[in-house]
Amino acid sequence: MPYQIIVCGGLAPDPLQTLEPVTTPAGPGLKNELMLPAVFDPWAGHALYEAANLAKNVPGSVIKVVSIAPKAKLQQVMMTVAQKLPFELVPLDGPGGGFTDSASVATALADAIAAIPGLDKSQMLLFGGWESATRGAGVVMQMVGEKLGITEQFLAVDELKVDESGALIIKERVEGGRHQVSKCAAPPAVLAWATGNLPEPSNHPQTGMANMRAMMPALQKAKAAALTSTLSYASVALPAVTRQTKIVKDVPAAQIAQELADWIKQ
Amino acid sequence: MNPLPSDEPEVKPLDADIVCVGYGPATAGFLTTLTRGLQEESGQALESRAMPGLPPQVLCYERADDIAFGVSGVVTRGRAIRATFPELPLEEIPMATRVSDEKLVYLLDPVGASRRPALMQLADKVLQAFGVKQSGWELPYCPDFLHKRDGFILSLGQFNQWTGQQVMMSGLAQIWPSTPVSEALIENDKVAGVVLAGDGTEVRAELTVVGDGPVGPVGRRLDEVMGMPAGHARDEWAVGMKMVVELPESCTLPEGTVFHTIGYPEPEIFGFFYVHPGRVASVGIFVPSWLETPARTAYRYLQHFVQHPYLWQHLEGGRMRSWGAKSLLESGRRGEPHLCGDGYARIGEGSGSTNVLTGSGVDEAWLTGTQLAEAVLEIYRAGLPFSQENLKTRYEARRRRSWLEEESIIAERARNGFQRGVLTGFIGMGLAGLTKGRVYVPRPVEDKKAARLEDFYVGRVSHSQIEKIRERCARDGKPLHDALMDAAGWPPIQFDGQLLVSHQDALLMGGKVQAPSDTPDHVVFLEPDVCIACHDKICIEICSGEAIHPGSGVPAFDHEKCVHCGACLWNCPLENIEFCAAPGGLHSAEN
């Protein structure tokens, strides 16, 4: 049975950038937020690569990416993501930062998904990252699932296989470096992905070109996402703690090893 | 881990109408003007010839991971940029502001290690005797040919991003980042498109716009195949290296302040310091090809430059936010290639548009892009092919009629004097600038070349000392320059972990340099024997990112550290380096 795979994914600042909080009239934000180069959220990216893998193995499956972000930024980031695999984009123009309220992000995503024409819930797999690189909360996917009435949900997924009966065999991370293995008889289901096991696909210019034919008009028409918040921030600050680093140089390896052994045994 | 189990998409040629190589200020000017033209009423009637029924299909491929990853110290009069945007909304462009104060400053040598001619040493003494403050003498005026007082300060990365977003939101052009172009597709002496580096996709287009800068592989290949116009050569270069610094609270310089500097850390090295909004400054230097030292890392010089008392009074306590480097093609009009041929046109710095007299390149590059776009729209409207003749009469002719050409001619011989010596260089530059190019110093028959280390350091570092340094650095796998500069009297850098950081940290903290680890090396040493026999291996010493280091005879290259400045390419006296198209490099959007 082909799947309709919906991947929720936002943007995050390129992890290499230096981040600092600032106070804006709209609440906390990042210093120079507009300037920072953005990437597709790394965990959502893993979900997307897994979706691509599944869609390739199950002919007829389609992938739609639902994303809330400032649309010019989203357009910029999509020029990279769109080269990796075929998908349709459902863009919502809105703030993409980590300080937005997860509950309202979930509502906006759920509304956008519910409005996708021709969506058949019995074939639907709702994918996303288990946490974002911005808010890092790990709550949005479950909330979107609930709002769409999907009660089979999996968090921190590293592997999805489909058995001969069409059931989904899912490995979720649990404490202690272990995986819990579950069998879900059929869609719909929510899978919030950890890293999975797939490498990032390489870029394919023709895939990008094909994707962009529909994406550019969709981006131009992207509607504003109305986000509300029940959160109020008293403060957002960088940690002030800096350690006094003792630098040990020109000491024989044996002596360093002895110091380390003593420290480890303490 | 398993690779994706199923097949990769089949590599098929892509068809477009116009394909651009590289997204810098020239291509930005081109695409901005072109997409505007296509949006206007008369433009909307224009139809793709590759895909009839659709508007012209315009693609642009950029090597870097983001359109915001450029490097330049941009203080510009912005005449061409303002012609495109008469109401340029500087407040919408992060880091942009108007020039509020501009000074040309002669920097004395406060450490006594720079190689100054006797006359300059005397001048230093006189200035000191007159009590010049902070070892910096503010010249009473900034010559007209150099001034930018009616202009503005930009971050090239942010300006690229601002223009790129507008171009893409027009829906009429696509800019693809992380997509290096390996070469032009040449068929029967015509350019028929480009070949992408990743999977070898051919992108076929009626017009290929080459804006890949001074060291771009597409432009270089075209020079090889098409040859250079008679008397033209690319033989003057510089490494530009900059930091973006968050200024300390104590700094009271208003935004828009501009210092152009001469005299330090070496007399041949020009420097700049511009204050952006939000107490942020761009600080950088240009290390030219006529600086004779074969051990000339721009990074170490940059660290001495920022610590010059004239600048340090504003920078001390600051923090490096960003860092980057690039090659500058300083041959100007003399380095101009054939600007167009059947199916292609050259724009931007790689087309020889940078003006070395006025120290301006971004605005000139932008202008060439807009001129080409106007020509392209005309050619489309007339239903003509993109032949050499049609491009010559519309693009090249526009360029020849414009201020760009007029000023390029003035600048053409302005720097000849530097091939004879620093003082002759400054005199020649002044003469050419003030007489509008009518008077200049003739260029010597033989250009200056990097000296042998032993000759360069005569009287300052003994042969035996150099030999010991060579042995030690070879053993430690390090370049020579730090040890040589220490030996020549440059004070060691006291790292503060904020502004003065190791080269490795500049890559990580400032450049945020990253490269995909699965791509092949893009700097290739062609003949191992040639490298093994090479005495000075300037490639190692000039490398802006410590990406080239001593190997076993042939230098070793670490592509994860490369910032794609291309300095190794033009510094190899034996032309034994190939610099190929590759993704990666800088990740800072502020440079």
Added chain:
Amino acid sequence: MEPILVLLHTTDEGALPKAALETLAVAQTLGTYHLAVLGANAAAAAQSVSAGALSVRAIEGDAVAVSRYATDAVAAQALATASGATVILAPCTLRFQRALPGVAARLNGACDTHVVAVDPDLSIHRWYYRQRMEATQSRTARPWFVLIEPGAADPCAAQPGAAAEVLPCAVETRTEVIGYQSPNADQQTIRPDAQLLFVAGAGWTKKQKDGQTHTDEAGSLILNFVQHNKTSLGSSKSLVDLSGEGQAVLPFLTHLHQVGQTGSTPRHRKGLSTCCHGEEPHVVGWRFINERRAINLDAACGWARGKADVLYVADAFEVMRELAKLL
């Protein structure tokens, strides 16, 4: 004071995990609370810590014997609703992190996770942008699920009290839990109970002084140390990426080992970094490592800038060889 519920779950073996006692400890600083437990043997587990609780409820039986969204969500919803609480404190275990955000959505409330502290005025503290900045915040939405990060508080010494009222729970679900998979002995990742986190950086795979790579020896030095000393094993992203691309590097490292911006943020008393430069995106994953030491050839590396307590400028191969003799 708003009515607070402390919602806990048991392990598959029917015991309360340490994280449960930590959450209880946080609740005790806030005043009185209701108590509810779900999972195997939940009623007995609830009674074992119920001293002082305003009410005690439990849901146990086959439906909740294992961790599963559909059943956990229904049980948690029933327990939360029955308590009448507007603020629900629960441990941020993977079981609850999976189940409770959806319950919050069902009840039209809100859920905050990875909370590291709760003030008496119900302001919460949590990290944003992968441990790069800490926020203090409060919520108006109710019911409000506040999930306390394991390790954020010391566990309390709770006393037994009243017996639990056991609520029924019947749920239809299409999901069946088949079991667990543990990594092979040589694929050890994060052991939550380990004292020490050992982190391997990409330097292990680079050319060494003799111009050659020594990845076989690197692998055996690392695995030997980790297995012998029962430490957690982490890795920098660059090393995991190298391994993932099929290069001949350290094949036992996967994304599960990755510490940092796009990896995990484990909690251990001590951490030893080897052959890793200490750049910010990696070190944000060390936020909850108390004592940090690093071995690196570069005295100017990131660890030297206030990120480690001690930086040994040395060859990690040599040090680890010596260390193997001592431990």
